[in-house]
Amino acid sequence: MATATRYIGKAMKRKEDPRLIQGLAHYVDDLQFAGMLYAAVIRSPHAHARIRSVDASKARTASGVVAVLTEEDVRGAIGMIPCAAQIPGMKAALRPVLAAEKVRFVGEPVAILVATDRYLARDAADLVEVDYDPLPAVVDPEKAIEKSSPLLYDQFKDNIAYRWELEGGDVKKAFKQADRVVKQRMVNQRLIPVAMEPRGVVADYKPGEKQLTVWSSTQIPHLLRTQIAGMLGVPEFSVRVITPEVGGAFGSKLNVYAEEALVAYLAMKLNKPVKWIESRRENFQSTIHGRDQINYFELAVKSDGSLLGLRARILADIGAYYQLLTPLIPTMTGLMICGCYKIPAVQIEILGVLTNKMATDAYRGAGRPEATYFIERAMDVVAAELKKDPVEIRRKNFPQPKEFPYTTPTGLTYDSADYQKSLDTVLKNSQYIKLRKEQAALRKKGRYMGIGLSTYVEICAMGPSSAMPAGGWESATVRIEPSGKVNVLTGSSPHGQGQETTFCQIAADLLGVSPEDVLVIHGDTAIVPYGIGTFGSRATAVGGSALYRALEKLREKLAKIAGHQLGVDPGKLEFLDHKIFVKSEPRKSMAFGEAVGAAYVAKTLPPGMEPGLDATAFFEPSNFTFPFGAHLCVVEVDPDTGQVTLQKYFAVDDCGNVINPLLVEGQVHGGIVQSVGQALLEEAVYDEQGQLVTGELTDYALPRATDLPPLQMARTVTPSPVNPMGVKGVGEAGTIGATPAIVNAVVDALAPFGVRHVDLPMKRERIWQILRKSRRAK
Amino acid sequence: MIPAPFEYHAAKSLDEALRLLERHGDEAKVLAGGHSLLPLMKLRLASPRFLVDIGRLRGLSYIRLEGEHVLIGGLTSHAEIEASDLLRGRCPLLPETAAEIGDVQVRNRGTIGGSLAHADPAADYPASILALDAEMVATSSAGKRAIPAAEFFVDLLTTALRHGEILTEVRIPVLGPRTGTAYAKLHQPASGFAVVGVAARVTMGKGGKIESAALGITGLGAKAYRAAAVEKALRGKKTSPKVLADAVRNVAQGVDPLSDIHASAEYRREMAAVFARRALERAIARAQGKRA
């Protein structure tokens, strides 16, 4: 059965957008129930302190207050915040939902109260008196691993959460054979994800039915349901999780948070609906952060630029406790450290370090932006040391297209790629040679233009279950109603990606119907079969593949029904324009609706066939996918102020086959913007005492439209062999490929001053200081 | 982000607002556009017991010419100032400054009176108000008094306004002959406030000589100020890149620069010089009838 691609591959506008842009969408905070109570969380203002006492007596008697919970009240009743990642020998830095004995970061919940409205709840929160005995805090991972550092946990002898090591190839030999060893220390700063909608939870309990319903702004409704049931000690079937509209997440809602369990517990205890909506301040303090690594590399190279070996040491700042995947994220950096280069031997050591800060976890890219930044910066440092063009160094070390599948010394198998092609395309689109001439001319005039390149590969479509902490498959159910309308139920949980559109396109093409006939349903555990969720650029590659398989099952069934009635071989039937027909004999045709009707009326079915049209598939990918691309950025640096201006940006991305190019472009676009943030502006700053001084959007700088030049985007297409549609995933590519391109451009602009590396974020004062030092030295 | 409880009064007239302020003393705050006060209240850094909202007194929102002054009502929004043809013609520095404030939403709600009375050390207007030798008109139940810009900014978040006074009008002398103005600003990347903002007003004499220069600086210290040392160094000098570069070296004289994660004291001081030079270059070019 061939599939006509009337919708797949087309730039359809998003079905989600009309409700979003008209303000008609429903987020958690839009839910209102009779008798609803409102929660406020009392949080630690200290980064590290012993709790002497919590006195809630004044708050309990305050106007409108219904209940106050302290740690004593929930001890034994609510389990610890779960961590799904396991690394051999890792310390159990687990967090109770309310702090017990000690607080270990600013913003850690100490108590929660509910009142009859959110204003009274907020007023009463100020009346909870917590007596703290402040302890010295440590926020710098390099200091935290020193013997003299304050210890976060009295029961551990140091602040090293775990050590993860990997070696592939003969590293000693590689360094012996090297003409040169290139070294650098680099900081990959801590970022705050800043989803437009902060977190929010509503819970309601029906004691008669023993049914708890939790509405949460999450990326993982099913995993959350399992975990809430576990934390509260109730059967999983007593919990239903619904994700209404989710206003972005970037990985920050791929988690199980204390507030989700606390609000659910309160609803059960009080038999009342309870709502908690996170403020931006709380979002900054106690929703996961991303990145925060200090990287050291040593590269063994030949004079001709070929890479022989790599030693990498990574200090990964864990924060004070694990969240769901915290310890796992830095290991992604380790696995992807070779980037798109053939490095015969690698040795990696990762230290997960505990500090008095919020936990780090998956933030868009989750370990891969760090890896790409690491290797792409390293390539430019090598190029500078060897006085070679960064293009040449890269090209020299690419595996050739015929070498795929290509296995790295870290044990991954890259599915398919043509790195030369994406590099050639970006050089052509940007007119690279002309840019270099322009740069030389401007330098003579005392203007500092820089050109930066990044050729990246990333790991997507998470992933085969063998490599995932909690299953890597995805589910889909397709249910065609008697009227011929198609319901797609997906275990993916889109929160901005647009799968309501792309999954429609897939279903419409496979069944030969229009997108208007398809409804995509997600994010309700009572309706949708168990699924894993949306993260790791997996929804289309894994969830879409599950959908593809489920659609195939129904196509097969409908073809059998039609074939039986038309008297033709079902294998010869095609689906198009609401018809099921033989291509060579278009007269042999049956209306789609007629075939659907037959399945339900069940009078003319082939013998032995079950009535109904309902199919479920669980897709287990055989491998990850490895999208790749080449980005090139042109900047100018103002030597008076250190201000970087982005002049031009060229992206060439390859995410395999594409369902909707408009959405792919949107994903890359947004990712690049977040990279601009990481490269130039964003940084979660904790002071030495562990106070988060970028506590609001007034101090945490996000990129704005005016910070960006027009982004010129192009694609190459190298289908993935690991899933039926040949798609790879594109949700994180922009944040992975773009940051090093921008940094490399700035370093290139500053090359006349002898600059070889600038740490992230490249704030103007940092650059100004570098320039001033260099001028003084001269 | 919920303020502590407060009592709210929407004044229907200026007299009523003044009476309310008098009655509640220092427990009352005036609410105009709300873009300085409300964020503080939501963070509970400010918890006034009474808010006197003057936002409905549309009579306090105007821009008009009276003799040699442009009069601006205290309740005039930044957006209205930015878009005013009268100001663009007679006092282009103010619209140029207004256009640099915050974002569109802030400019639509925020008012010149509110901003000046709040006296944020990183606000934009104070630099221009100082450079223009403007006057602030304070109204209380006892009557009106005019406060010259040079006396208006007292300290961090502190002005010469007394309890019970409302800043009802700002009076700006119209631009003189052979005079150019400019506002140059380094934005704090997150909030849009001025890391440093420099407002320059330069009157040119004969033969490329600077007759007089006025320089208002915001963002550098706890309050906006006039860079008297630079002004003095420029007076009577023939303009040249070297003259400007030498003069702006003294821009931070006598000022203890602020320091935060966006700019150290050292960087702020240096940027004050860079932006003073940029503002002066543009103001001089404009005074000479060039487009800049």
Next chain:
Amino acid sequence: MRIQGSRLLPGSREQVWDFLTDPARLAKCLPGCEALEPAGPDRYKVSVKFGVAAITGKYAGSVELAEKKQPESLRMRVEGKGIPGFMKGEGKLELRVKGAQTELRYDGEAQVGGVIASVGQRMIESVAKKIIHEFFECAAAQLQAEGKAG
């Protein structure tokens, strides 16, 4: 945050020393001080209502004097907390004879936490300077007045 500086005060070292260690007079000059009560030797409980313009808050805390070397030097520890956050500071005060006057040198570290730390960062130093300035203005005026009266 490092807080350091010096200030010339009227009066002899002994007079300045007496002033600094006298809770009643200290209370008068601590900006916004509403109450200062003894709570053990050289330790006082204080409640302060402090504000800069619209930004006001009530803080409860303590002042402690230690390592007293009359009339040369002492250490001062200050702690306070309120709705907008907390502050903690410790520093050394040194008194030096400058003719008929006394130079007071101070050098210490202060920490601020809570909302003030996370949003007030750009103004904290200025506020600290303002508090110190107000305190010394008041101290100087008092000492001056006492000098005249004596």
